[in-house]
Amino acid sequence: MELQRSFLGLLLGFLVLSLTPLSSARFVVEKNSLRVTSPDKIKGTYDSAIGNFGIPQYGGSMAGAVLYPKENRKGCKEFSEFGISFKSTPGALPKFVLVDRGDCFFALKVWNAQKAGASAVLVADNIEEPLITMDSPEEDGSTSKYIENITIPSALIEKSFGQTLKKSISSGDMVNVNLDWREAVPHPDDRVEYELWTNSNDECGVKCDMLMEFMKDFRGAAQILEIGGYTQFTPHYITWYCPQAFTLSKQCKSQCINHGRYCAPDPEQDFSTGYEGKDVVLENLRQLCVFKVVNKTNKPWVWWDYVTDFQIRCPMKEKKYNKECAESVIKSLGLDIKKVEQCMGDPTADSENSVLKEEQDAQVGKGSRGDVTILPTLVVNNRQYRGKLEKGAVLKAICSGFEETTEPAVCLSSDVETNECLDNNGGCWQNKAANLTACKDTFRGRVCECPLVDGVQFKGDGYTTCEASGPGRCKVNNGGCWHDARDGHAFSACTDNGEVQCQCPHGFKGDGVKSCEDVDECKEKKACQCPECTCKNTWGSYDCSCSGNLLYIKDHDTCISKAASGGKSAWAAVWVILIGLAMAGGGAYLVYKYRLRSYMDSEIRAIMAQYMPLDSQAEVPNHVNDERA
Template sequence: MKTPLVVVLLFFLFFSLKAERVESGFHVERASFTVSLPSKLKGKYDMAIANFGVPLYGATLVGSFKYPKTDQDGCAEFDANAFNTNSSYGANIMLLNRGECPFTTKAFFAQKAGAEAVIIVDNIAEDLITMDAADDAESQEYVKNISVPVALITESVGEKFEEELSAGNAVIATLNWTDVLPHPDSRVEYEIWTELTDSCGAKCDAQVGFLNDWAPIAKELETKNYTQFTPHYLTWSCPEGYEDSDVCLSECINHGRYCIPDPDDDLYSGYSGADVVVSNLRALCAFKAANDSQIPTKWWDYITEFQSSCKMSTGLFNSYDCAETSMKRAGLDTSSWKNCIGDIDANSENAMMEEQIIAQSPPSESTRSSVRILPTVVINDVQYRGKLARGEVLKAICAGFPNDLKPEMCSDSGLINDKCAQGADGWNTCLSDPNKSGETTCSTTSAFPYYECICPKGLHSEFSDSLNTWSCVSVQQTARSVGKTSTVLASVFFSLLVLVTCLFLFYRWKMKQVMNQEIRGILSQYMPLDDDEMEEEEDTARLNAGNDSSSIRLGRSGSPTAMFGVENGRGGGFNTSRGEFDHL
């Protein structure tokens, strides 16, 4: 049952009021570029970083602007000679007009045509805005494949460049992302704003995948005190006076104080917005429990376990027991977690949810931007813009460190160094055998932490039922074990074959005995008559010959019987002159 129109209107009012509050504190994240040629356009200009693509945090890009001769909106694949290639210098920076198709479509086709950065010119006389990707499957597919920086410039600035490029002149510029992220000290503070919904399509799938991919990096950075991480979840409040409406009852907890839109846009079936709010609250309280345990990285164990076990598709998303099991598997205290969640039906505030409202809508005098795009990563109080992917987010976080204090994983050498060299992290970790599995040999990999522990040569990992764990065993030992198992199976099979054969032969013998007994019984009913009776019958037959060709007489049992045949129950007869059955 879909949501009625009146409820939709109320829903729209509900979020419009909240969006108006947030809008006043929203900051557009900007980078800059400097034009060096032509001289009449020399100067520094601002550009708004898109919420997709890959901004080059901490770096610069020198190149020349390109403006297509046709299809300047960039809504279709470009022809081979679409660019004005005069005075080409450095990287190809594609300039496109806004309108006619989504931003992601423009960026994707520009990148496919050879652009190394994409700048979109606004078609409205307004201040800079943040470009975001739509939630539909096609846009999200483009997002996954856009690997260049994307930005927007104002209409007035863009017209100057387009006029120069259309005249065949070169425009040379340096795009600069070095000052986007502040780095006040040796530790980077960052936040990830998400929503524990896993059934909203490609965007949700990407979000869940990112958290799983990011978990080992986050734990490594946090353990070595390079970063301080905080999870956050966006929430809204129900408009005053509507707390008992269908919308607020379905979308909110704590009497309309904390709300989330219905994940499937149906108030009366499926999961509700309130289910999502409760799951968010449980995750926040899990983070508090992890911090109280002095091991904050345990939160990542909780969230990855929850996302794996408590999916919407399995019907366990809103299950308290499933969330509690995830807490226990992460090694976190559940008693303080329960107290933190509190009574979601009470007409009272929840401390954890109040913190979210303050963080997402800071005071107007704050330099911190309001959060209204999900998912969002905030690094040193600046919102990250770009693709939500492990490598891209790591580069952005690394840009938040002073150059002389960057962790090893931020440097190119750190990413390609042999982690399995003697004395390196991987070598030491595997040698210590932390899992007591015997996997003491280090093997390099292409993904963080760039190594894995495996069994020494001649051994392989095998699960032991008796020990209830994985361990390294000899390949020969396994082969002998397999050989013994094969011998036992062959013996069992042969024994069964002999038994079945004997049973079959016995069955055949038994059936033969039964058939013989039946035949003897039938024959006994038709034994030959006494010799005297036979002679008398023959004399009588000769006397009556010629009178009747088929005389009838009474047999010994008194029933009418044909002289030359007795009908039996099988449709044949016993021939008295030959002493045998016909058609038996």
């Protein structure tokens, strides 16, 4: 069983290059020209093969002086260990380092030269053979640290030309060269056609991470080019097939659909756990069908929204890589799910799938383009792109496919701006009633992030949900509760006592979310119950009035008299009060006069008694003497 599994894994690891019986696998080396400008004895133009990493200067050229180090000539060790630096001095040409092939990865040689200050690297072949493409190794813990950071261009040169350069340098000549990429991509018309061979699997290591990051970064530029009609983009997906003898095996059934016709490797390389290869095939097929559906609506750029949103919302690591999550993304972009499903067909049928069969045919190289054998692969104007999958580098390669002076503005400026939020709200969450959206337009394209409104932070995934959190939530769209205003009166059902609740306010009834209806307090006899009361219902409240001259007291739901009796009684009461007050005042005045007079009499009698005592009174002591004592 282990032998069978190993054999099957080996078979599934190869591309379907034998689907067309008479064709054979063909890899086309993409070349640029290397022109020697000095010394005269070796002046001329030579071919060189563009490295499949770093950043080639598509559409441009680079001049430099070639150096061949005396030590570490294969570049497998860091040049700093030998005290060697290639940093250019002011006014001098950039340094192109010539190293020999062998003993270590091409990418490691270029990385070591870049760290030492080289501007470009030429690798001299060690055998006489046609030029090949220098590719990056399969990433592991050590190589992933430098592969994605290589930014200088590199090229492989033939053994004989390498020996010519070495001989000239050793004789003391200054060897100056020009690396020219201007014709690496042809420009036959005023539109660039390019295709990206990609994969929906996000669990294949560093290469998958780089691909996913590129998709998000490049989306804005790709959509501008497509919307403006400058480019025609087509996505592609590589599929394998299962040999006829193994179509009924457990491994083929887990990795393939349509009875072994279309397969993908197991994402975890483990048949017993996690996702299966057929899960990847189905999502690849779905992404192809999304492109076909949006292309028929003349909006092919929406494909970029789908694939980037799917990466964010449906990752394998979170166990969301499934049909349900994919359909939620499709729905958020306003696409017709039924049309996508119809395009996908029946994956269990023992028959060809027209969409995937077309992809397998497209893998075979045509014209000057070679077979697609690695992922990811970018093809521009039928030439395979070589270099790092990075936004700036790829954009430069695509723009080099335009004739000079015909390129769009995006090619002449780094300011790539687009407002994707204007179309279908970018597929993000929105609340139309409150004019709220999670869509934010950025340099990289739109992102779906829950907003901050009036100090209230919304939280959620930004695609399907955003809910207000923290205090003040009732200020934002009334917390999602019912609210209304009439005749200058406004009511809201939102209450926030640590948690938002929707409760209809006093005078209303309902669920508090969708509706609150006015309560007719008069009809339901909840108010104005006194015999003299007359009730009139108002929106959210009521008015009570009393018959005659009675006054309504709302707190007690009763009527009281505005006065004790009629008009004459009132005036009589007033006269009684006035007369009473007058009599009281007169009495008080008489009492006052009596007391004052009594006091004066007593004082006079006391004074007179000092001089002539009265017969009825004893002698009064001398007041003055008493005061002096």
